[in-house]
Amino acid sequence: MATALTQLYYRAPKLVGLIDAAPSYTEVPGIEKLSHDVRQALYSPNGQYFAFTQPSGVTILNPEDGSVVSKLDIQDPFDLHFSPKGSYLCIWQRPVKSEDGSGNYADNVNIYNVKAGSIAVKYLARDQSGWAPSFTSDETVLAKLFKNEIRFYEVNNCSNLSRAWSVLKIDNVASFQMSPGKNPTIATFVPEKQGKPANVSVWNISTKITQPVSSKTFFKAERCSLKWNSLGTALLALASTDVDASNQSYYGETTLYLLGIAGSYDSRITLDREGPIHDITWSPTAREFGVVYGYMPAQTSFFDARGNLIYSLPPAPRNTVQFSPHAKYILVAGFGNLQGTVDIYDRTQKFAKVASFDAPNTSVCQWSPDGRFILTATTSPRLRVDNSIKIWYASGKLVYFKEFKEVNSVNWRPRPLDLFPPLRGLDENPAPHQSAIDYVLSHPKSSAEVSSKPKGAYRPPRARANGASSAAPQTLYQRELSANLSNVSLGGNSGAPVGFKPPGIRTPKLPPGFTPPAEKESKSAAKNRKKRENKKAAKDDESVAGAAQQQPPQQAATAPEPLIAGGVQSIEDKKIRSLLKKLRAIEQLKLKQANAEPLEETQVLKIETEGKVRAELAQLGWTE
Template sequence: MSPNEWEKTQNQREVTYKCPQKWQDVRGSDGTRLLDGPPTYQEHAAFPRDPHPCRCLTFSRDGSLLAWCNGKSVSVARTSDGSSVATLELPKTTLLEFSPLGNVLVTWQPYTKSADAAQGEPNLRLWKLPGAGPLKAFFQKKAEAWCPSWSADEKMAVRMVSNELHFFEDNNFDVIASKLLVLKVSNFELSPGSHPGKVCVYVPGSKGGPSLVRIFQYPNWGAALATKSFFKADRVSMLWNNKASAALVTASTEVDKSGASYYGEQTLHYLNVGGETALVQLPKNGPVYDVAWSPNSSEFCVVYGFMPAKATVFNLKCDAVFDFGTGPRNAVYYSPKGNILVLAGFGNLRGHMEVWDAKKYKQVSKLQAENSTHFSWCPDGEHVLTATCSPRLRVGNGFQVRHYSGGVAHAHETPDGAELWEARWQPFPEGTFPERPVASARPGGEPAATPALAYRPPALRHLPAAPTSKLHEEEAPQNARGPDKILSKAALKNQKKREARKAAKQENKPEAEPPSDPAPVARPSETGGDPETDKKIKNVKKKLKAIEELKEQQAAGKVLQKNQLEKMQKEEQLLDELKHLELHSL
């Protein structure tokens, strides 16, 4: 199970912190509290601790409101001064959410029936803020896809009812403004941004037919903007980019029929609103652990393949832009500004984290957070939060705040007998914090993070390390090799080809003529009598020489531009072209 899935399944408690401009929230068995964040980490004076165990908690999207249920009631308060906005007598509430502008609070409690109400009572309720007057009540038996989805301006909302999508406008839930009727639709994802929006829907395959994902534009339901069909899908997850111009679909099966993986099988698909679709070609076989869009909406990163897993950045043409090599990782997180990327290994891995400059593709630091069940970026794009929470792990509960460049800024261990259920940062409106240059040194002389160890299965951890075992091998990033010139498998293969060609040329080199004969000996590989072919050979050799110079610059530590990296990727193609031209020049 991925870290994102752990967060969604934890109906536990939270804690909140506040930095001079930013906050966090934490809940646990000892109650709920709001804390200041870096650099003080003190309980926030305007928000007294609620000592009662908290069932659930959430912030509004801009962070101005906080709602929580302590098993007695649902409370809504302003984070600025702790003043009460509303109190609802809903002690069984287990899920809470705000609409994007904070005008509506949504509560959900498990569906039940009673002798007095054979059909049960509505368990999904919408409340108008401020004041929390009742807005609408629905029956929602399953917690899956329980909350309506809104456009960013709240002009449109949508929820799925009996395999139909019902659309509402201006928070008027008494009138269905439009319906999207797609036979057997089982999941959907509303695009980010303002009204009118787009919606991505999933229809499972049946009777041997393929599964379908389609993109529609509200409210023009006649023709889909894009359609992608595929097999091997028991479930899918759909992920829009921030500009709502494209979506990624991860299709998964429960069982891998080949027996190669207990994760099942996964495939990754791409769709854009212009109608283009593609299967994302992943160079290494194995599970797709995680995928994330860059906030710039023009790139996405995928972590995939049997351990040690690969991580690759792709562009909107689904072409590989940068390969990070392999390592013990199963998750990827972009910073809020998209200038930093973290590759991490949680769960059955040991909390190894690699921090990368996402623009220069240069590694910034390595961090270690063993037994973590949660990771999140602070809205300032400078700090990260890792936590060990119950019920995923019931021992060693606590959290740590780090600067991404290394070192622990603050750590908290939950006292014996207590549990930490959730920790999260307070969100802030986009643009609140400026983008700062990526730091390469640890601030304030913080100690270096302990280097992460390579992943070893539990059954082998009592044995001495075996560096020659393939299980522990890690490929260096393809386009970011340091001065030690660690070569990837592909680069090593190309190097062997070049050495073989050089040796062959030396063996075929004609012996020197006697000094009395001044006529030069022409080599067939250099000229074949056809001026046009000779010209092409010369041009290809010129390109190969330029690639060699780029490789030397990269080995010396110089950061190359994207077009230079793309030029280097054509080396093997140019070598094949040169071989073809030389053969035809004989």
């Protein structure tokens, strides 16, 4: 059977499976049915081996055909870690007391030589965090952190870890990261403590390590994520704190620094938006990197290896950025608490957008090794529902779907990049698997349903509770017109409207159906009220008599002309201006149409309304 190069694996509680991706999408046979839960499973970095755990031991498979390479009798394995070339498998068990009665803990880390079929090294690591050793890319040296020093051992001569090949002593060192490449170096991080700044340093690995080749000190760094480029020539250090000292961010503070291996440059990356840094990633070419940062909608920008800005995408709700293996395409997406929109850009075509699709509830997103497919998956315990695997073509077309009751992890099989020719462009969309066709038919796009709903300005529930409230004036122009007309009918602003109550006087709320008690009027209030009524009646009689004397009998009384906001003297004038604006827009579209420029369907329909607009203008008395 010809095995596809773009193979992936999935792990459910009692199930481990390997799937050959396009074009077959078939299960790799030969994997035995499991009786216990799988706690951990992973490929080796070069894709040569696949290992998974069972309570009784660890099994190593050949992913080509599912055949068993080795079975290790190690009770209750808890975690696994492969060396860069897959020659060594590191296994961590829960620490337990030794059986010799000394009260000491037994060695719980086993480094297994896969090719020799034997345990090479054993040592004790009581804490699961940071237990795995780091190997150089050629697997000749491994490094391990012991309190305030990093110890280096020669892999071929370390039957135990009693004698170190080299030692790097650093007070309060919290973490380190080995670089890839033929000349490996090591980066160390010391957090900020008692007023002393944090420090990131780069060291050459040798028998005697004395001075760092590059170093950077800074504040506001309780933790630091160290990311090397693929050549091991530059390092990104993402420093973060749990609490924002300025009290502006719930997520704390994040800062990004760039260091060169030779010490020729070290600088802070200046970002033009405030807010957290959501994601950083190096391009496989090692010449540039991408950063997603800022409050939502976030900014996605790309910098060269010296930290100079190359390009920025428009702000959007995104928090993930990934380069394809050939560095031709860039994936920018918003997962987690965002909607799951995925955008694909072509780096070689000045960041032109290639496709966009929605993958909601995604917890795993990866490029395939050939750079043509994208894996998205919903896994447990991140989400307990809709656990599934989806494979998309880079053009945004769904080509495979597989649903699970529960799936814990999903990964592509790593493969060397030289197995796949460089991408010049996407081929025609491959034929989708039947599972993708069934999924699309049973899950119509919700975006069409949303777009069909009428859109308008938001109104609170109390304003849309009944039909009477919806008929109330909504625009500022309508409200001002209504207010002016009511003022004219009341005789100007000389008196307050009927029922007016000064601020601070509020009618208490009563139960439904309860009649409010009649307010008792005091003697002084009744006396003042009678005076006001008599005075108003006399004033009204005088105004009526004066108007009768001044106005000729033959002249009919006319209603006062309403004063409208903005200086417009009538509603007709305002409507004429609006129609003329539409007519000018139609004339511009007709010019584009005459010049054979492409028009959208809505623009063509707008041109067809010219006759209706001119007819309305004629009714309002407008002439050219």
